[in-house]
Amino acid sequence: MESSVKSLARVRASELAGRGWLNTGGAALDLEKLRGKIVVLDFWTFCCINCLHVLDELRPLEAEYKDVMVTVGVHSPKFEHEADPVALAAAVERYEITHPVLDDPDLLTWQAYSARAWPTLVVIDPEGYIVAHLSGEGHAAGLGSLMSELIEEHEAKGTLHRGDGPYVAPEPVSRDLRFPGKVLPLSNGNFLVTDTGHHRLVELGPDLLTVVRSIGSGTRGFADGGPAVAEFNEPQGLSLLPVAVAAEVGYDVVVADSVNHRLRGISLTTGDVRTVAGNGVQRLLEAGPARVDDDGATTSARTFATAPLETALSSPWDVAYSSVLKKVVIAMAGTHQIFDFDPSTGDVGIVAGNGLEGLLDGAAGQAWFAQPSGLTEDADGNLWVADSETSALRVLRFDENSDVTVETVIGEGLFDFGFRDGAATDARLQHPLGVAVLPDGSVAIADTYNGAVRRYDPATATVSTLARGLAEPSDVLLDETGEVPRLLVVEANTHQLIRLPLPQNALQVDEGAAQTLRPKTLVAPGELALTINFSAPTGQKLDDRWGDPTQLKVSATPPELLVSGGGTSVGLSRKLVLAADIPEGVLHFSARAAACDGPEDASGEIPDHAACHLYQQDWGIPVLIDVNGGAELALDLRGL
Structure with a gap:
């Protein structure tokens, strides 16, 4: 992360150029129309967890200085899918962005301001001069101080114009679900869905349409309590606890409450919500110490916190129960690591990842991840990970001592992506968010930005496409509620769940005789x-x-x-x-x-x-x- 103090040289801000504007009621903006306001250019891309953090950091500042400050989100896409204007419009709605957004698919404004990283913030004073250039996240306090200085200076000069900004709110749309994230099957045949855009959970009937009940008020926030008063902030992953563990701790489901940086526990009987881990403060540094083994290899320390409600987490995106560790495993997207949480003791620890962003395999403490966003366990206890920013499918394998080795089966690195079937070493994904194990041991992948569901077959080390033409599938689940197993897909940008047939060779199990799985x-x-x-x-x-x-x-x-x-x-x-x-x-x-x-x-x-x-x-x-x-x-x- 780099930052600069208020610039001493008076550098005129470059004009804002791009394909079009969102959240302006159809009007195009330029710097002349923004003269007299303090303008914060937020260079972002909607795949980036750090960019999403900055959106939340800016919200209090936008509220406090709403009559003098105008944020302009300059969307500079990393992935090909992010250059799609329809996808961008959905992202602006999904993340409840309440400021104008410039669509800059050709990176014209990005280059004019010499941006080098996502996110980057540029502050322009009321006279149109650049006064600060900031990269990374965590700048809210500094921006607040700078706002006070600029307000005082430009009120004295008469160059500050108070009043409403150019933001125009879009027409609201009523839906049962709004950008659903993840799904969990329940023993009664229903499905529990994180209704992420509505900041709540919804239980759907077997038809995937009937709303049985909702848990959470539907207001963005943080509050424990009954189903009508509890509040979430963009909840994502769900994990069902084993019956004995649930009876011991008093809740059945663990929820990754992503923007609250917390884990929440849900009682399926009452719908009551409690916080089980996380203090609500985003964890910015490497999450915990490392140890050096006798052979010199560096591995993660398994447990680093025993006071779960005092522990900082960072954008937990998915959760899954590990039968090997006997703990809930967490895809900690914000620190690019895999954590675990013991519901019985409250201990929080690291399973794999040293906090560096990228793609590197090996021992747990040496491995690099990049925004892990989907988790599932196979029959052998291995954990499969959708590592979204590297467009990769990773797997965590446990030895007899429960030590972890990380292996990549699809993916090359942070900037390598595409849409290619065939040998896994050559196959390409684009920002996957979900994974599920199929009856034959193969792995289904929600290949989100390719709008597809893919399948990795470990037996042949090949990748195939099961379905395409979907609108940002965010999760996949093996659905065994019918006579024949099917694949249930959370199609986030159409705000629905759908079922897809499985190929015949994914339905057979060979354990001496081929058998089709039943409900x-x-x-x-x-x-x-x-x-x-x-x-x-x-x-x-x-x-x-x-x-x-x-x-x-x-x-x-x-x-x-x-x-x-x-x-x-x-x-x-x-x-x-x-x-x-x-x-x-x-x-x-x-x-x-x-x-x-x-x-x-x-x-x-x-x-x-x-x-x-x-x-x-x-x-x-x-x-x-x-x-x-x-x-x-x-x-x-x-x-x-």
Whole structure:
């Protein structure tokens, strides 16, 4: 970050040039029309988290000095998508920008003012001279002091003109959702959505249209309490806690409240909202200490704060529960790191990233990220990350000691992006924001600025396109509520959620036999009575001449889901015990029974040389652990 003091040389400000203007009621502005006002040029691009921070830093100044100060946002795009005027207009609405915005896709004004970084601020005095040139964020206090100096100076000179500025508010639009961010499936078949533009959460019915309830007043702000009074500020990611953890801490869902720089906890029963981490102060520096291992490698210190409500966070964008760490993992976009939060203890720590912005793989403390914005966990406990500013798909892999290695599977760097399928090493994305694991282990990607959903297949290390023509998809989710799994997409700029079909090769699971996944079954934690029903067909009898002719094999993904009852033994019933701290998984059953043809002889025995048959069936039962779920599970073994 660099800054300059008030300029001593009197340098005349360059004219404002670009493609057009927003928030002016259709009028074009120039410096002559702004003469007599203190003008702050904010060079920004809507992908940039630091630019979004500056928008929020400027809001109090704009309110305090509204009669003398005019902010002009000069939008200078980084990504190709950001040069689209429709996308820019949506961003101006999304971020509730209440000042004029110059659309500068060719960087004409950017170059005229020698801007070098996003964000850059240039202050022009009422006479049209540049008095300050600031790069980066965190300049609010300095700007406030400068405003006081300029007001005093130019009131004395008679060159300050008080009154309304040129901002013209757009016509308001009424919608159920406004720029939704992320989505979470609920055990009742509904979906919880962060209604980011309305600063609240909305529970939608299975049709994705019916509003069941809202949580939050809908006013931008910060307040805990009941669903009608609580306030959020651009909430984003959502994570459901395991049932046992939720019962312990008293809330079910963790929300990344991005602009409040906090994590919030939600009770699904009451809708009550509480703050669980973050003091509301944006974290500007590297988030925590590092340690040097015996081999000289630098890794992140796992825990750096044990007072969660006194800890500074920075634009948490997504959250996911890690079955490996037993914690909520946070995509901390503002510091370009991956954090974690332990709901039981309140500890906040670093999982990966040293705070430097860029793309660098390796050990956790050496890795560089750039605005991580989407998280999901796969069946092996790996964490997949949509690293938006590097247009990359990253993965965090854990070894037996839970130490982390960061690997990039798609992406090259901060300024490399595009739209290309094929080998992952050559494939390109454009500012992805969401990720989801599909039934076959491949990863769906909300390729936001390409308006597409992409698929990475680890088995072949290739990338394909599942859908395109979407309006800034911000999240993707595997939806298993129907007969066939589908992909649910949050289409932010059309303010809706949609479903897409999955390709056939993404629907199959090969664990000895290919199986199509079914909707998830609600089961209670603790003891589960499993029964496999089998009756020999007419004319056959179970062949028990050499003992029990049945066999049952039980396992689970992840294995930790099954506390006891796993393995292979005779019999078609079993008492299983399911873990309470694993939110979901798949129970795998393989059952066998042997029966033979022919009437029984007088002794009731199967005659010698009778034809015998082996009946076998494999099941993969996706389950959600819920205290309201069933304690019994019965399946039918049918002969072929």
